[in-house]
Amino acid sequence: MAWLPHSIAEASTDAPAGGDVGLPAAWSHLMRKLNAAAQIVESEAASRNRVDLAAGMRHLLVLLATGIDEALRFDPDPILRVQRASTNDILTWGMECPDCLYMRATMRGGESYRLSGNRGTARYVGLQTMNGIASTANALVDELVTDGDGNFEVVLSADEHDGNWMPIDGAHPTLTVRHFFYDWDTETPSSLRIERIGDPVQHEAVDVDSDVVVSRQLVALGDFVHDNLDFFLQFGAAAPPNGFLPPIDRTAMGAAAENKPVIGRWELDPEQALILEVEPPQGVYWSYSLGNPWWETIHYGRHQSSLNADQAAVDSDGLVRVVVCGRDPGVANWLDTAGFSNGAMILRCVRTSTAPIPSSRVVAFDEIASALRGESCNPLANAANAASVWPKLNSSSASRSHAKPKFGDFSVAVRAAFSAASSCERDCR
Numbered sequence: 001m002a003w004l005p006h007s008i009a010e011a012s013t014d015a016p017a018g019g020d021v022g023l024p025a026a027w028s029h030l031m032r033k034l035n036a037a038a039q040i041v042e043s044e045a046a047s048r049n050r051v052d053l054a055a056g057m058r059h060l061l062v063l064l065a066t067g068i069d070e071a072l073r074f075d076p077d078p079i080l081r082v083q084r085a086s087t088n089d090i091l092t093w094g095m096e097c098p099d100c101l102y103m104r105a106t107m108r109g110g111e112s113y114r115l116s117g118n119r120g121t122a123r124y125v126g127l128q129t130m131n132g133i134a135s136t137a138n139a140l141v142d143e144l145v146t147d148g149d150g151n152f153e154v155v156l157s158a159d160e161h162d163g164n165w166m167p168i169d170g171a172h173p174t175l176t177v178r179h180f181f182y183d184w185d186t187e188t189p190s191s192l193r194i195e196r197i198g199d200p201v202q203h204e205a206v207d208v209d210s211d212v213v214v215s216r217q218l219v220a221l222g223d224f225v226h227d228n229l230d231f232f233l234q235f236g237a238a239a240p241p242n243g244f245l246p247p248i249d250r251t252a253m254g255a256a257a258e259n260k261p262v263i264g265r266w267e268l269d270p271e272q273a274l275i276l277e278v279e280p281p282q283g284v285y286w287s288y289s290l291g292n293p294w295w296e297t298i299h300y301g302r303h304q305s306s307l308n309a310d311q312a313a314v315d316s317d318g319l320v321r322v323v324v325c326g327r328d329p330g331v332a333n334w335l336d337t338a339g340f341s342n343g344a345m346i347l348r349c350v351r352t353s354t355a356p357i358p359s360s361r362v363v364a365f366d367e368i369a370s371a372l373r374g375e376s377c378n379p380l381a382n383a384a385n386a387a388s389v390w391p392k393l394n395s396s397s398a399s400r401s402h403a404k405p406k407f408g409d410f411s412v413a414v415r416a417a418f419s420a421a422s423s424c425e426r427d428c429r
Helices: 006-013 023-043 050-072 210-236 365-371 379-386 396-408 412-422
Strands: 100-106 112-118 124-131 134-140 151-157 165-167 174-180 191-197 262-267 272-278 283-290 306-308 320-325 334-336 342-352 359-364
Touching (some): 006 210, 050 210, 124 342, 272 365, 320 365, 359 365
Antiparallel strands (some): 124 134, 272 359, 283 342
């Protein structure tokens, strides 16, 4: 699993099968892997214009920064807390969801924990316990026992408990929390605290010399950048051009069990557009999001690269029609390709009764209006819906305000939760 960031932390304490190498050799390995990754970007068929190529080289910086962050923050005895995951609108890989706030906590095998807090008002709050990349259990907070104000607690342990309980497994179990939002201006994330319950389990200390740790991290860092790039290029190539794959269970890759992504790939010339039609899924959350060739979500603070059910206009026949192209076509549901020639596209279906495969057709940009049916070709015809559509339909400055509460100001509720948790971090190990 060298393509995952946590492989760098795991390598810090696990001796490699082929034995350790000295620091100079480890540095040379890192340089070779970076050069090999750069050659993949330069020669990759998906790199078809200067924007694609520049983004590919920049993506190597993103992966390098992600891996370096993982290495520098490595702690064999991590503080017990619920904190934001490293993925954000800058360090983006693997097509993170623009509407999702990801949080995580690291635990110890053999111990029991209590997660408590307030649900908040996000559209969806999901909990997932994991053993490495494999999912152990999933729970929707709305399905737990809570009080009238949304306060709850759940026990995380290997042994079953009465009341709210989720199993954990493995030597280094983790908790992932996903918040999916429809309206970032009014919805708030949960406030969470985790603490150990019962006696701590004594683990044998792993004593590794610092030069060995750094050597292993350098090797793992090079492998991560190269293998992550290669993995998502191959994964993304599986979908047909301007079409979608059927939804499948992706819990083996760390996805939540209730998440049924319909994954596709778009390829367009500058004077072309892709029209997607779908009967919107019924359930808790769904959205479209658009990515570039390197499986980065196109920056949703600068471009209209995603639409959720609260933002998309629905025609009177019950269908949602979306236009994917490189400049504003003046229609209700536009996804901006931002100068890229190709990339990923995902219809996310979370706790929905269906995960439909959208129909798709390529048309000339000048023929968009004649190719569309219903109100989609005229955003003003959806005046009643227009107020709920994302403000970035017509304002790039408004779109940047969407990303700000997610990654800049974050949330008063979450900051308060972190503040409360920090006072007991060392006591809760």
